[in-house]
Amino acid sequence: MSTADVLEQPASAARADRPEIVNDFSMVIATVNGSGSQTANGLLARCAFKMGIPVSSKNLFPSNISGLPTWYVIRLSKDGYTARREDAEILVAFNPATAEEDLANLPPGGVCVYPDEISFQSPRDDVTLYALPARDIMKQAEIDPKLRDHVRNMVYVGALAYLLGINVDDLRAGLNFHFKGKSKPVEMNMGVVERTIAWASENLQKSDPYRVEPMDATNGLVMIDGNTAGALGAIFGGVTVASWYPITPSTSLMDAVTEYLPKLRPPKDGKTDFAVVQAEDELAAIGMVLGAGWAGARAMTATSGPGISLMTEFAGLGYFAEIPGVIWDIQRVGPSTGLPTRTSQGDLLSTYFLGHGDTRHIVLLPGNMRECFEFGWRAFDLAERLQTPVFVLSDLDLGMNIWMTEPFEYPDEPMDRGKVLTAEQIAQAGKFGRYEDVDGDAIPYRTLPGNEHPLAAYFARGTGHNPQAVYSERPDDWEENLLRLERKHETARTLVPKSEVDIREGAEIGIIAYGSTRDAITEARDRLRDKGVETSYLRVRALPLEDTLTDFVNRHKRLYVVELNVEGQLRSLVRLHIPERAVDIRSIAHLDGLPLTAAYVRKAILEQEQK
Numbered sequence: 001m002s003t004a005d006v007l008e009q010p011a012s013a014a015r016a017d018r019p020e021i022v023n024d025f026s027m028v029i030a031t032v033n034g035s036g037s038q039t040a041n042g043l044l045a046r047c048a049f050k051m052g053i054p055v056s057s058k059n060l061f062p063s064n065i066s067g068l069p070t071w072y073v074i075r076l077s078k079d080g081y082t083a084r085r086e087d088a089e090i091l092v093a094f095n096p097a098t099a100e101e102d103l104a105n106l107p108p109g110g111v112c113v114y115p116d117e118i119s120f121q122s123p124r125d126d127v128t129l130y131a132l133p134a135r136d137i138m139k140q141a142e143i144d145p146k147l148r149d150h151v152r153n154m155v156y157v158g159a160l161a162y163l164l165g166i167n168v169d170d171l172r173a174g175l176n177f178h179f180k181g182k183s184k185p186v187e188m189n190m191g192v193v194e195r196t197i198a199w200a201s202e203n204l205q206k207s208d209p210y211r212v213e214p215m216d217a218t219n220g221l222v223m224i225d226g227n228t229a230g231a232l233g234a235i236f237g238g239v240t241v242a243s244w245y246p247i248t249p250s251t252s253l254m255d256a257v258t259e260y261l262p263k264l265r266p267p268k269d270g271k272t273d274f275a276v277v278q279a280e281d282e283l284a285a286i287g288m289v290l291g292a293g294w295a296g297a298r299a300m301t302a303t304s305g306p307g308i309s310l311m312t313e314f315a316g317l318g319y320f321a322e323i324p325g326v327i328w329d330i331q332r333v334g335p336s337t338g339l340p341t342r343t344s345q346g347d348l349l350s351t352y353f354l355g356h357g358d359t360r361h362i363v364l365l366p367g368n369m370r371e372c373f374e375f376g377w378r379a380f381d382l383a384e385r386l387q388t389p390v391f392v393l394s395d396l397d398l399g400m401n402i403w404m405t406e407p408f409e410y411p412d413e414p415m416d417r418g419k420v421l422t423a424e425q426i427a428q429a430g431k432f433g434r435y436e437d438v439d440g441d442a443i444p445y446r447t448l449p450g451n452e453h454p455l456a457a458y459f460a461r462g463t464g465h466n467p468q469a470v471y472s473e474r475p476d477d478w479e480e481n482l483l484r485l486e487r488k489h490e491t492a493r494t495l496v497p498k499s500e501v502d503i504r505e506g507a508e509i510g511i512i513a514y515g516s517t518r519d520a521i522t523e524a525r526d527r528l529r530d531k532g533v534e535t536s537y538l539r540v541r542a543l544p545l546e547d548t549l550t551d552f553v554n555r556h557k558r559l560y561v562v563e564l565n566v567e568g569q570l571r572s573l574v575r576l577h578i579p580e581r582a583v584d585i586r587s588i589a590h591l592d593g594l595p596l597t598a599a600y601v602r603k604a605i606l607e608q609e610q611k
Helices: 003-008 015-019 037-050 099-105 134-141 143-153 154-164 168-178 183-203 226-236 253-265 282-294 303-312 313-320 348-352 369-386 396-400 423-429 475-495 513-530 547-554 571-578 579-584 598-609
Strands: 024-033 056-062 068-078 090-093 111-115 128-132 223-225 241-244 276-279 299-303 323-329 362-364 389-395 400-407 500-502 509-514 535-540 558-563 583-590
Touching: 003 143, 003 547, 015 068, 024 037, 024 099, 024 348, 037 056, 037 068, 037 223, 037 400, 056 400, 068 143, 090 099, 090 154, 111 168, 128 183, 134 143, 134 154, 143 183, 143 303, 154 168, 154 183, 154 323, 168 183, 168 253, 168 423, 223 369, 223 535, 223 583, 226 253, 226 369, 226 396, 241 253, 241 282, 241 583, 253 276, 253 299, 282 299, 282 313, 282 323, 299 303, 299 396, 303 313, 303 323, 303 348, 313 389, 313 475, 313 558, 323 369, 323 396, 348 400, 348 500, 348 571, 362 500, 369 389, 369 396, 369 475, 389 396, 389 513, 396 513, 509 547, 509 571, 509 598, 513 535, 535 579, 547 571, 547 579, 558 571, 558 579, 558 598, 571 579, 571 583, 583 598
Parallel strands: 024 090, 090 111, 111 128, 241 276, 241 299, 299 323, 323 389, 362 389, 509 535, 509 558, 558 583
Antiparallel strands: 024 068, 056 068, 223 400, 500 535
């Protein structure tokens, strides 16, 4: 279908009569991996943000070779909702391989923007079609052929700027931000944008209701991804050793550590006070973390589910030898590439019980950007206070997508190094037993290498040992140590971040969830309220589960646990925590690799309520 054909099509009466839809719609942009579309898509999202419009973006990409399909969803919501929606009213169809299916999925009344070289086999008369002469515009731009494919996406940026009313100055400012003020790439990309706007103003007749206009709903907010937020939190938390092995979707967290450490902690006298090491595999990475943690460093690594499985033995060693360390797990669907690298919450049980024998770890569960930052530094405090590995479970949606957030607060507490004895303290006490429970909280005291007192030395044993760290195969020594570790876990229950709770008076239904499902649940609760169904909400922020959950469960007749996995892993833990209410604790477990939607949560709860 040519541009002329599109222009000759009259807008349907239904479309013409519709009122304007302002700042309340979604766009899906279909391109291919390796085409440079991230620059264009991020530019559109940031421009909406700069206009004061609440915006969220989801990069629905498979981890695979260049040239395969990828989709980017941008949602604008005047009401401030940021969860993914199941439908998108505007389609940018710039991938010929998926264009036919993408158009078929467009809801009636939607808009399709596409290059005119695409010829749809099943065109639709219930949507608005805008064909763009992308090839001609690129030829006129006289761009180096090596860069042409990457800059071509600016054609749809220019078209959307014209059709929606995006300010050109905001586009230029966004490109300056992206290219860090480098004039050549800014002018090259803006040249294509401006050419497209000029062509559209002369050739396109807008016949759809969607547009944007400035708001003031983003004042005081910033945009950031969770992996960068977590990296900054770790740096402010005093990380000195970071070891890692690349794996999607955690690599960008360690990239951010590598980028920001030298900037925020510049060398003194030509020397740095940190080390970032790319290990040969995940097993080596966590081994370095535990070695550094034993020596007194604040050490961390980042990985995903397949890497977590490789870390099992060392995680168990860290638990039994009681060595601090921080491990970020940016969760994904499963092993291999493609769809398995999409978002998931499937590592909860495996990480909580990771190890061999009776192990239960501390697990922090951030649900927004501020918590990614906060748990970045708080994880070190907990690891050193409790002398144990601490896991932070994020996911691809939180970690790699851009989110609006309030600016982060500098840590308001001094670093908690835990129970570390100096030589003077040992001399005063006259004794030291590495695994003795002196204070009744099951947390022993430790010493660091370099302590000159003769009694300070000990073996950091993962094997059977007595309270003095002496090797033992006595059954009573082993059982006493396990019982102390269990008591230490109970101490941890009082130290981990408490759940976030919203109790609604008279609500019989309680929703329990964690992590990135937060925004979908927030919106779903509003939709349920519109139907006369009131709900309360508890968001778990850490394991082990604490007493806030018990009180919440006992205040409601029916509980729904919402999570992005198939097995209902959090529900299993809640049932273990409160077995007497097990039959009242229902599951809304869902996993398709995509971020959760409010529509799914609302529908699932209403269906179960009718049973």
